[in-house]
Amino acid sequence: MSLISNLKPGGKHGVPNSESRDPIGFLVAGLNRLAQSDLIDKMGLRKQTEQVVFNVTRTGFKTITNASRTFARSGKTGAPGARPAFTAGTGPFDLTPTEDEQMLVDLVSEFAEEVVRPAASEADARCAAPDELLKASLEIGLPILGVPEALGGVSEERSAMAGTLVAEALSKGDMGLAVATLAPGSVATAIGLWGTDEQQQTYLPAFTGDEVPAAALALNEPTVLFDVLAPATTAVKSGDGYVLNGTKSLVARGDQAELFVVGASLDGKPVLFLVESSTEGLSIEGDPAMGVRAASMTKLELKDVKVPAEAVLGATDGTTYAECVRLSRLAWCALAVGTAQAVLDYVTPYVKEREAFGEPIAHRQSVAFMVANIAIELQAMRLLTYRAAARAAAGKDFSKQVALARRLCAEKGMQIGLDGVQLLGGHGYVKEHPVERWYRDLRAIGIMEGTVLV
């Protein structure tokens, strides 16, 4: 076999197809192939490096082998499910959470500080959340936060605001672990919001019981300039049901999930489908990304996946799907706020302790103003997010508010991640400090669609 088996350099390794190799390029490419070959190892020329083993690795699609439960059908087909009532939303301008919300935030904040943050670094490296942490998140009731009381959950009314506050508090611990722990509850919330009586009776008992299934909201797709409102994944009517085809990306804990909510185009409209992981034609591939790694991101492939007519979640005219996209963006805004707060809380004491030229670097305006701007933009992000959340909870139109919140959180969140690393200089670039992880996580906000919602 020739060392240079492919003369065209483009189309892989991030090299565009327009590139061409000159003679020196061919030589270097050849040397590189040689450097990668086993020959050097056999001759003992290379230092042995320890192989890093990831839980989730890019090994090609595999059929889901995880033992998944059978969800016993129950309830009335086609009958509307129970719905949480909207909040009043008529009071004065106020930034004070309700007593219940505050109790919840205190509880989750403690969990984030004492359990989530200490586990974050290793979970990021392993691309997986520790089992004990996932179990503990069930104990504090995260999956049933958005499920109505009538269905065994805890919410008396629409919980978008409470969910936002919880996502923020969790993300202050770690964004990746927040996503891992919030993903099942997102699916339960979706079923609570849009499920028929049958869907609620069939699936929700699993979430309110002792053995809560992993579940994932799969909207994203591996497409450049992805338009979440026009998924390439298709649903075609076939007999009594539908056949789904396509690939979804950034699906949290897809390898463990027993239930997916999948976005697909049906007759030109985006629609949500409930797909159990035992369904034939599903396969999964590890898809680790630059950040949010503790959420064990995967790609989900659907090949001629047959689902019954009852698998449709909500309306088929695109309205449920659009609502789902907005609520998901809201959740990501909340996650951005929590992580950005973590950055501010971390850099504040650091710049006061770190000295240069004989005094703390915080005494310099260029440093201090960077911190001031983090604080200012963070609070703006928070207020935009809260406004959208409060409107969602009150049943008001929040499409514009959430769009503006997302725009600001994506842009300023990324800036805060960037400045967090910059303020620590070289120390910010190494894993001894968490700011490099927050830098990677905060880049997600502008990209993420689906995965979690509130």
Next chain:
Amino acid sequence: MAINLEVPKKHRALIDQAHQVAMNMLRPISRKYDIAEHEYPKELDILAAMIDGLEESGASEGAGAAGVRRDGIADDKTVKNGSNMASVTSISEMCWGDVGLMLSFPRQGLGNSAIASVANDEQLERSKGKWASMAITEPAFGSDSAAVSTTAVLDGDEYVINGEKIFVTSGERSDCVVVWATLDKSLGRAAIKSFVVEKGTPGMNVERLEEKLGIRASDTAVITFTDCRVPKENLMGSPEVNVEQGFAGAMATFDNTRPLVAAMAIGCAQASLDLTRELLQQAGVEIDYDKPAYLQSAAAAKFLQLEADWEGARLLTLQAAWMADNRKPNSLEASMAKAKAGRVGSDVTLSCVELCSSIGYSESELLEKWSRDSKILDIFEGTQQIQQLIVARRILGLSSAELK
């Protein structure tokens, strides 16, 4: 208690009223007084009478410079949306009309804000119905307001004031001027006091009016004080020099006026956004809030960014007002609001000029004017950099000696 970031219904009437005044009174004369700088906008006299009428009827909760008095409010632990919120929302609407004209509202000057905030009851009564402007800045200092070199020396029952003040808004039109002067320069900030000086007091002279980049409807005066004598009762607050308390008394005014200036920037920027949205629409660009920004035109994506930043400034300003209404200390939040609103005001108005091409740059539309007017809002009542300094000191817990 529940989180809610909508301006309550009870404020709606006042906001709508301000909007109608802005649209029907200010906009028609907006360009006129931009061109005729230094000419008195006589139309405002009728407006002033109208505002007085509204205030007497109780229909208005501080349409202008109501100032902020935190005493005398019963604390029954319910959440209040009061005069501070009414002030920022209505000022914002007025500035949607015209910032320069709003600053020229008779009897609604920053001096009135200062009086309303720090004067005792007797002084408040005496200045009732008067138009008061504010004189702080001097040729040798701007942001560093502790560097006041104008002096006030007690001589019998009168203070004798000497010095030169610049950038006095409505300095020629007002009835009196609130002047910052030091009782003893060697005692530093603590010795800085403010004095009400009536127009016509011998020794006080309006030297000239500035020609400016924007807010040309508002007159900006240079005023000199030469052995100008005022009764000692005209000193606002306590005459004692309390080194412990330092600058706090005088600076209290700024805590209250910063959200108001932020509101001005929001109003001015909203004028640009509203018109640009419509002009873009006519050009075939619709803003879609669900569709990812990068799948829309670059103009739509830019507009979304501007609107998001603008909304951030608006909510930070409402937050600062809400805190003041509920008697929470808001110095940090007031500075955050002004810093964000100041820079967003410039970004929005300047970007809208670009989005609308030569129509934006031409005097045939008001977009170019708004982009000139907005610039001052990132400067006066504490520049962008001063706000960042205040925020940084608060967040980092550093003194002004540590973080200079």
